[in-house]
Amino acid sequence: MMAESINTYEADTLDADTLDTDSFGTGSLGTGILGAGISTNADTENDTIPIYIVLLPELLMLDVVGPAEVFAYANRYGKIHFKLHFVGPETTLKNSLGMSLTVDPLPRTVEPNAWLLVTGMVGNELKLDTLPLQKVCGWLAEHQFAKVISVCAGALVLAKAGLLNNKKCTTHFMHCNELSALLTAKQVLENRLFVQDGNVYTSAGVSAGIDLALHLVQQQVGPQVSAKIARQMVLFIRRGMQDPSLSPYLEHRNHLQQRIHTIQDKIQQDPARSWSLDELADLGHCSKRHFARIFKDSTGITSKEYIYKLRLSLAQQLLQSSPLQVEEIAQRCGFEDSRQFRRLWARYHSSPPSSYR
Numbered sequence: 001m002m003a004e005s006i007n008t009y010e011a012d013t014l015d016a017d018t019l020d021t022d023s024f025g026t027g028s029l030g031t032g033i034l035g036a037g038i039s040t041n042a043d044t045e046n047d048t049i050p051i052y053i054v055l056l057p058e059l060l061m062l063d064v065v066g067p068a069e070v071f072a073y074a075n076r077y078g079k080i081h082f083k084l085h086f087v088g089p090e091t092t093l094k095n096s097l098g099m100s101l102t103v104d105p106l107p108r109t110v111e112p113n114a115w116l117l118v119t120g121m122v123g124n125e126l127k128l129d130t131l132p133l134q135k136v137c138g139w140l141a142e143h144q145f146a147k148v149i150s151v152c153a154g155a156l157v158l159a160k161a162g163l164l165n166n167k168k169c170t171t172h173f174m175h176c177n178e179l180s181a182l183l184t185a186k187q188v189l190e191n192r193l194f195v196q197d198g199n200v201y202t203s204a205g206v207s208a209g210i211d212l213a214l215h216l217v218q219q220q221v222g223p224q225v226s227a228k229i230a231r232q233m234v235l236f237i238r239r240g241m242q243d244p245s246l247s248p249y250l251e252h253r254n255h256l257q258q259r260i261h262t263i264q265d266k267i268q269q270d271p272a273r274s275w276s277l278d279e280l281a282d283l284g285h286c287s288k289r290h291f292a293r294i295f296k297d298s299t300g301i302t303s304k305e306y307i308y309k310l311r312l313s314l315a316q317q318l319l320q321s322s323p324l325q326v327e328e329i330a331q332r333c334g335f336e337d338s339r340q341f342r343r344l345w346a347r348y349h350s351s352p353p354s355s356y357r
Helices: 061-077 131-142 154-160 173-182 208-220 223-232 258-269 277-283 288-299 303-321 326-332 338-348
Strands: 048-054 081-088 115-118 147-150 194-197 200-203
Touching: 048 061, 061 081, 061 208, 061 223, 115 154, 131 154, 147 154, 147 208, 154 173, 154 200, 194 208, 200 208, 208 223, 223 258, 258 277, 258 288, 258 303, 277 288, 288 303, 303 326, 303 338, 326 338
Parallel strands: 048 081, 048 115, 115 147, 147 200
Antiparallel strands: 194 200
């Protein structure tokens, strides 16, 4: 689940202890703040991804603003520009906060590379046969999207429109039975933060939409941008999809030790580098012993383990995106040799490196 933000700050102190040197290897809706077509960067045709966020009657506001803020942050840091369009079956919508919201009508045409994001609604049991929802389902049947995304109970609308046929999916735990009635029980995966099946992404309740948006940014722009957004929003991911953790770039960052964040940023910029404990302690302006203690206290793992996890993540990317042999990948990622790489890989993965080809 999305990790909690931290409410307390515990200042750390320097000491003069020392430790033997260690080495880590060789290598207003409408026109307001959420206005339709919101833009924080100048548009470029090749690097712009339109996202049509469909707002439903009685919508839950966090389903909308949570993911939208993630994409807005991404526009500040990444090369890809997400252009947000807020649309709905009705131009004026009731919502969970009682705000007066005005959105654009459902468009007649959408761009070939456009994404769709359908938000959830308030209520324990949802009525899917209302005229507004029938209008949305009809509109969905007329258009194709590069990615289809839902937050919370938005998955029920996708199912009603036939977009989840033969797809694994999830939704808020309160609506899993309703979703199973529209599909099959085998398709609906409970107790999942979010599920990806092809180009279809469904998420659990409310704040899970933020985690899914961070995951999408990571896929499209890269893990460093996603990690930076998570830090800016003070939201740090613990896990995603079926895995206990989504990415080491986002993992182990749910602390408020700024000096450790700075060191983690440095390591992330070049995980294949041969980082020594002396060098890391110097970056933290403290002794090796004190650095080792505060790093583990803050992150939950040692700096050595942290570096290995980043290198394994880098290796996984190369396995998926390059034709390089395992031996060359191991060398590029900072491992001593392919034997060390395979040993560490087996520590964190149940399947061999070849399965990521």
